[in-house]
Amino acid sequence: MAARVLQQCVRSFARPSLRLCSGNLAVRAAAAPTAALHRPLSFAADSRRTRWLGQSRTPSVGVLCRQYGDLPPLTLETIKDRVLYVLKLYDKINPEKLQTTSHFMKDLGLDSLDQVEIIMAMEDEFGFEIPDAEAEKLMTPEEIVQYIADKKDVYE
């Protein structure tokens, strides 16, 4: 149902722009929706523009259709899920043994090179740089979650 509403919005926004840029009689006739209003076809530029502004039918959901290209907000829960997801994808980690408190070197048997790779994967996932000095201290998933929450100002 939401998809249908969005489709309607896109179509209604697309229609006026078609009308504005086309000067051709045939194109304008094609652009006018079959079941909707029929406008008298005149080629005066000003009248065309004012007619569009005056007569365009605002869709019922109108302004509410705006979409922003931003990511969902971060919470401690989502950070933890994403961190664990990335770790499960890492081939050297056994997913069954993975807990938020498992230490990379002591519990999971990884070495410092693997830890570097893990931190870099986290950088890719969350989209920001983690400096070397702080990266080398992150030894459990819990610490990574805490660090990211600090850096991204996530409180709960």
Next chain:
Amino acid sequence: CYLILSFPARRNLFFLQRQKVLGIYRNMLKTIRQVPDEADRKYLRDWARGEFKRNKNATEQDAIRMMITQANNHLEELQKSLALARS
């Protein structure tokens, strides 16, 4: 690579070197990230990982220093090729 050395000064040096090596590994991976082709990226990542892991247990100072120099040379080469490819 956790050796027990008698002099604390030498041990500090040892860990400093370890940090240096890890730093080089990080820079290598960061540079490899910029390679445009996914297959090339995978190949280079596996190559770098193999090289570093293979020499993980080296203990002689000279050998380690030589490997660090080699790694830096590889890194520089890769960065130069990327700069050329971009221009």
